[in-house]
Amino acid sequence: MxxxxxxxxxxxxxxxxxxxxxxxxxxxxxxxxxxRAVRCVETCQEPRIRIDGRGLVLFCSNNYLGLATHPAxxxxxxxxxxxxxxxxxxxxxxxxxMPPHAELExxxxxxxxxxxxIVFPTGYAANLGVIPALINRGDIIFSDQLNHRSIIDGCRLxxxxxxxYRHCDIAHLESLLKTAASYRRRLIVTDGVFSMDGDIAPxxxxxSLAEQYEAILMVDDAHATGALGPRGRxxxxxxxxxxxxxxxxxxxxxxxxxxxxxxICGSADLIALIRNRSAAYIYTTAMPPDACASTTAALDLVQxxxxxxxxxxxxxKIICERLRAMGFDLAQSQTQIVPVRVGDAQRTVAISDDxxxxxxxxxxxxxxxxxxxxxxxxxxVMATHTDEDMARLFDAMAxxxxxxx
Ligand SMILES: Cc1ncc(COP(=O)(O)O)c(C=O)c1O
Numbered sequence: 593m594x595x596x597x598x599x600x601x602x603x604x605x606x607x608x609x610x611x612x613x614x615x616x617x618x619x620x621x622x623x624x625x626x627x628r629a630v631r632c633v634e635t636c637q638e639p640r641i642r643i644d645g646r647g648l649v650l651f652c653s654n655n656y657l658g659l660a661t662h663p664a665x666x667x668x669x670x671x672x673x674x675x676x677x678x679x680x681x682x683x684x685x686x687x688x689x690m691p692p693h694a695e696l697e698x699x700x701x702x703x704x705x706x707x708x709x710i711v712f713p714t715g716y717a718a719n720l721g722v723i724p725a726l727i728n729r730g731d732i733i734f735s736d737q738l739n740h741r742s743i744i745d746g747c748r749l750x751x752x753x754x755x756x757y758r759h760c761d762i763a764h765l766e767s768l769l770k771t772a773a774s775y776r777r778r779l780i781v782t783d784g785v786f787s788m789d790g791d792i793a794p795x796x797x798x799x800s801l802a803e804q805y806e807a808i809l810m811v812d813d814a815h816a817t818g819a820l821g822p823r824g825r826x827x828x829x830x831x832x833x834x835x836x837x838x839x840x841x842x843x844x845x846x847x848x849x850x851x852x853x854x855x856i857c858g859s860a861d862l863i864a865l866i867r868n869r870s871a872a873y874i875y876t877t878a879m880p881p882d883a884c885a886s887t888t889a890a891l892d893l894v895q896x897x898x899x900x901x902x903x904x905x906x907x908x909k910i911i912c913e914r915l916r917a918m919g920f921d922l923a924q925s926q927t928q929i930v931p932v933r934v935g936d937a938q939r940t941v942a943i944s945d946d947x948x949x950x951x952x953x954x955x956x957x958x959x960x961x962x963x964x965x966x967x968x969x970x971x972x973v974m975a976t977h978t979d980e981d982m983a984r985l986f987d988a989m990a991x992x993x994x995x996x997x
Contacts, residue, residue, distance in 0.1 A: 625937040626958055636661045637850075639974055639981045641953065648948070649981045651971050652955040656819050656928050657893075657900040658976030659850025664893060665886040672885035680878040685867070688878030696884040700855050703891050704825055704843075705835035708863035711853050712872060713879045715814050715844030716742040718854030721872025722840065723781070724750040725865065726808070731777040734765055734807070736793065738786050741961070743812055747781070759786075762797045769805040778807035784827030785815040788962055788970060790929030792820075795827055799837045810840035818848025819928060824894040824901060849894065851887035853879050903975035904928055907982065911973055914986055918993055923968075931957075932969040932989075934996075940967035943996050950988040 621627040633650075634642045637660045641650045659665055672692050680688035693711055701709040712718040723746030727733060731752040735743060737759045747754050753775065757765040765780070772778055780802050782793045795811065802809035813826040821829025828838055835841065840862065845853035856866055867873060894900065908928050916922055921933040934940040937958040944956035947969075958967045 625941050626960075639977050643953065646951075648951050648953040649977075649984050650953050650974075651977075651985060652953060653974065654815070654847040654972060655850050656848040656904055656972065656974055657850060658974055659818075659848070659890050659893060659900075662850060662890075662893065665851060665889045668889035669882040669886040673882040676881035678882070679880055682877060683874055684878035685874055690878075690881050690884075692881040692884035692888070693878060696853070696888045699888050699891050700843075701857055703895065704841055704857045706841060706857040707860040709855055709857040710863050710867055710873065711855055711879055711884065712870075713853065713876060715812075715842070715846065715854035717872040717876065718842055718844075718856055719743050719746045719812065720749060721746070721870035722810075722842065722856050722866055723747055723779070724871070725869035726840075726862075727752045727777055727779050730775065731779065732772050732775040734768055734772075734778065734780045736760065736782045736786075738789060739781065739783055740787050740812060740814070743781055743783070752779075760791070760794055762794055762801065765798075766801055766805075769801060769807065772805070778805060779810060780807045781810040782812070783815070784811045784813035785820065785927050785929065787815055787929065788957060788968070789923055789931055790815075790925035790927045791923070792816075792827060792830065792926050795831050795833060795838075799833060802839075808839045809837075810842060811838050812842045814842070814844035815847055815927070815929060817843040818890070818894040819901065819904060822898070824848070824898075845883075845887040845890065849887055849890035851890045852883045853887050900975050904973060907975065907977050908973045910982060911971070911985070914982075915971075915989060918986075918989060919997070920989070920993070928973040930971040930973065932971055934967050934969065935965055937967045939996060940969065943992055944969060946992055946995065947988050950991060952985055952988045 631643050637653050637655045639650055641648050676690055676692065680690060682688035697709045697711055701707060712721055719742035727750045729751045732755060733747050733752050734755050734757055735747055737756050755768045757768055780798060782798060784793055798809060811827060816826035818824045820826050823829060828835055839858060841857040843855045845851040912922060912930060923931050923933055925931060934943060940956040940958060944954060947954050954969045954971055956967060957970045962968065
């Protein structure tokens with residue numbers, strides 16, 4: 593508690609009685625095994641990391657292709673830093689938009705095959721910004737039950753009617769769409785690859801429903817861009833769809849691209865409207881120039897080097913086959929995101945701690961990130977994991993299996 597906050601609290605007497613109340617909320621989080629403490633990673637985001645001086649193998653990073661430490665990304669960032677400095681120091685619409693932003697937006701649009709793109713500082717900001725910019729009261733949003741929190745928050749901010757459909761359940765979605773003809777606009781929004789389950793949205797069916805019921809289709813491909821599809825263009829490419837089948841492409845630079853930024857891609861008019869309307873774009877400082885430059889460099893690499901994806905899928909296959917053979921429940925995972933289902937939050941924390949002491953860093957995911965009773969270890973595979981890294985994982989998981997299951 594800062595002194596400043598306390599003195600304000602004392603001045604306005606209403607604050608003081610609230611403090612014990614807040615403290616009891618914190619204690620409740622601890623009691624329910626929902627408390628989260630940060631651990632400081634003292635190295636780069638590579639498979640071998642150090643925390644508190646202890647060497648660990650990292651199995652919970654979204655740096656799927658290992659690009660976060662790639663020399664080409666570092667070089668691009670340093671060059672941009674030298675030319676443009678460390679901050680944009682203003683909103684993009686005031687004076688914060690610089691050549692690295694223009695370059696990144698046009699490269700991202702070209703990469704995905706859309707007319708235009710807009711860069712937000714993060715993927716979270718992109719989702720929060722785009723939905724209320726287009727959808728408001730009098731409209732309706734159809735949102736997959738397991739969509740990412742940034743989509744949920746964007747939906748809430750829009751003040752539209754929200755209809756949550758059962759996870760990937762096309763029949764349920766259609767039954768909801770049938771009752772929504774009177775709304776001004778209909779938006780269907782889904783993760784491409786689900787962030788906590790690693791399964792893939794049924795995109796061809798969603799595209800058909802969107803057409804049939806005149807709905808806008810938005811796909812959050814944060815975990816698919818760079819990873820899925822022959823050229824790493826994401827879920828639509830994985831299914832052999834045209835980019836134009838999706839009205840609003842959302843993605844993040846901070847996962848397989850190993851960089852940063854949030855992106856909305858689509859028609860030139862759509863992007864122009866978002867640039868003019870989105871509070872999360874207008875009322876924040878534009879992404880730093882060096883971050884733009886490293887993301888652009890990552891786009892070059894993912895297109896040029898299909899070997900990165902081949903290594904990712906090779907490692908994913910080895911890990912999934914071995915863990916399933918050991919008897920672990922990996923749900924419906926189809927990708928590099930591999931949920932190891934545990935169920936109980938307390939047991940999940942205990943297993944994660946046990947693995948930590950065995951030299952494996954694998955984070956336990958608990959409510960509210962996942963529903964009650966569905967806690968899990970969210971394992972994410974990297975193209976840069978070596979056979980030795982995986983062997984250490986299997987030894988530790990075998991020990992955990994004996995001790996906890
Ligand atoms: C599906 C999904 N969308 C959006 C985001 C937010 O992206 P960013 O990390 O760039 O803010 C995430 C991040 O975890 C995500 O998993």
